[in-house]
Amino acid sequence: MTATHSAPPSAEPSRLHRLPIQQLIVLGLLCGVSPFATDMYLPSFTSMQADLHTTASLVQLTLTTFLVGFAFGQLIIGPVSDRFGRRRPLLIATAVFAIANAVCALAPGVWIFIGARFLAGFAGSAGLVIGRAIVSDRVSGQRAARSLSVLLMISSVAPVVAPLAGGALVGPVGWRGIFWVLTGLAVVMFVGALLLLPESLHARHRSTEGIREAMATGRSLLRDRQFSANVAVYAFGFGAMMAYVSASPFVVQNVYGLTAREYSYDFAANASMLTVSFAANAYFVPRVGMHRMRAIGVGGLFGSTLTFAALTFAGAPPRPIMLLLLAINVGSLGLTSSNSTALAMSRARHAAGTGSALIGALQFGFGSLMSPLVGLGGADTAVPMAVVMLGCATAAVSASMFARLPKGEPDLRSRPDPDYVDEASIPSPMI
Structure with a gap:
């Protein structure tokens, strides 16, 4: 002790x-x-x-x-x-x-x-x-x-x-x-x-805000277009991820005939792309800007999902092609999540706790809706997974249009105050 x-x-x-x-x-x-x-x-x-x-x-x-x-x-x-x-x-x-x-x-x-x-x-x-x-x-x-x-x-x-x-x-x-x-x-x-x-957290620093005040703060944030649009980009991207996570055990084992252990290798390989994308984002954001990095992530998410869906509708794509497309998909979500979260929280510095709670709740709440949808088409086909993932990726593209950088404003490359660090800007775990 x-x-x-x-x-x-x-x-x-x-x-x-x-x-x-x-x-x-x-x-x-x-x-x-x-x-x-x-x-x-x-x-x-x-x-x-x-x-x-x-x-x-x-x-x-x-x-x-x-x-x-x-x-x-x-x-x-x-x-x-x-x-x-x-x-x-x-x-x-x-x-x-x-x-x-x-x-x-x-x-x-x-x-x-x-x-x-x-x-x-x-x-x-x-x-x-x-x-x-x-x-x-x-x-x-x-x-x-x-x-x-x-x-x-x-x-x-x-x-x-x-x-x-x-x-x-x-x-x-x-x-x-x-x-x-x-x-x-x-x-x-x-x-x-x-x-x-x-x-x-010492007693003198603890919040005395009631439920009504907290709800009012949350409503104010949701009315902010930049905050809401960036949260929506993150939530829709996470929905595509959860469609993949919940359906992939059945798709990989029932459609491709892999064992549970072989499936775990495939899943871990794809998940490692998150670490790669986080590192790449940390390197390029100061040089390119958050809005552009988010756009690259959304583009990769949509492109890989559209290609995967097209190949799936024509018949199950070869396993190496499937793994490559899903790896691009997961890596793209890493770029999308990091920058969408940071951009949303840049609009919520006056209410970081509420902003963080809203981001996390909407992320996991929307993801929870996608998980059962992929099971409706059965456990022996990848089509439901492809359809739900494509729908979420399309919605993420649409939301990103509303989260575009306002005309005349510089893209954020780093925080204006180098000593300002907001723990809420760290993305929640993906999968």
């Missing part, structure tokens, strides 16, 4: 030169909850369908309910932590997340499993919302940027590691064993938060 923990509750936490590495590791795990909780069990979708005696659509609904819970939880838990502090809500939510995953592992039927997944999503959202807020509470300026970069790196690596782990585990321990692993991971997060993360 560090000296920070032994400080009296009334003592105000001081700003640090840098966060200790052990705290960054715990915060990174907390921020990576979504990819671990969604991607690790994707390779077991087909075996879950058989074991639970259910349909492909209901198995995909388990992903949908997690995303709905994750979206709703951000709207509730974020303001709660602003009002009551970070530590207690985080510990309670992480404990609930562990319990919900244990219920998933023991679920006798699909409907209990679906309910537990909603609870896991709701509680798991605390890791992302509160984790980013703790960094903002404790460090500032360029030091905060470096700390947040570590969290972003972990969240972009999680979609690569999680499906590989799931593919390796589904054979030896089955899908129930995967959820016991998630339960154990949640326990590790809880213990880490309990021992290593002190309260970071």
Whole structure:
């Protein structure tokens, strides 16, 4: 136990030169909850369908309910932590997340499993919302940027590691064993938060804003065309991603005949494109500008999706072609998400917490609607996935037209204040 923990509750936490590495590791795990909780069990979708005696659509609904819970939880838990502090809500939510995953592992039927997944999503959202807020509470300026970069790196690596782990585990321990692993991971997060993360928000800095005031602030942001249009670009792009995520286990295993482990390799390879696109974006944004990088991302998203859909309508494309197009699709979303989020948050500096909650809620809320749609056409064809992805990509292009750079304004290449770092501008985990 560090000296920070032994400080009296009334003592105000001081700003640090840098966060200790052990705290960054715990915060990174907390921020990576979504990819671990969604991607690790994707390779077991087909075996879950058989074991639970259910349909492909209901198995995909388990992903949908997690995303709905994750979206709703951000709207509730974020303001709660602003009002009551970070530590207690985080510990309670992480404990609930562990319990919900244990219920998933023991679920006798699909409907209990679906309910537990909603609870896991709701509680798991605390890791992302509160984790980013703790960094903002404790460090500032360029030091905060470096700390947040570590969290972003972990969240972009999680979609690569999680499906590989799931593919390796589904054979030896089955899908129930995967959820016991998630339960154990949640326990590790809880213990880490309990021992290593002190309260970071002093009582004098806690919000006193009521629900009515928060709703008024949210409505004001949504009436801002630049904010709403950029959020829509992000949400539609994420919808295309979730159509791919929820349908790909069935498409790759049933249409292309791959095993669960082989599917996990394909998924991880595509997910690694997020890390590549984040790095490319960091290099080119200062030289090209956020609006142009977002436009490149939207163009790549639409072009790759249109080509994939055309080939799918003519018959399942060869696997290498499919992998290439989906890799371009995922990489393009990395460019789209980074710049759309930053541009939206540039319009919400006066209400960063509310802006962050709206972005996360709309992102995961819209994504949750796309997941069950791809299951309506059955589990033995890629056509529904292609149709939903193309619809989302087309909508993203349309939204980007409303988010174009106003005439006469310079493109944003970096933040005007080099010491200003907004944790909300870090994109939420993609997959």
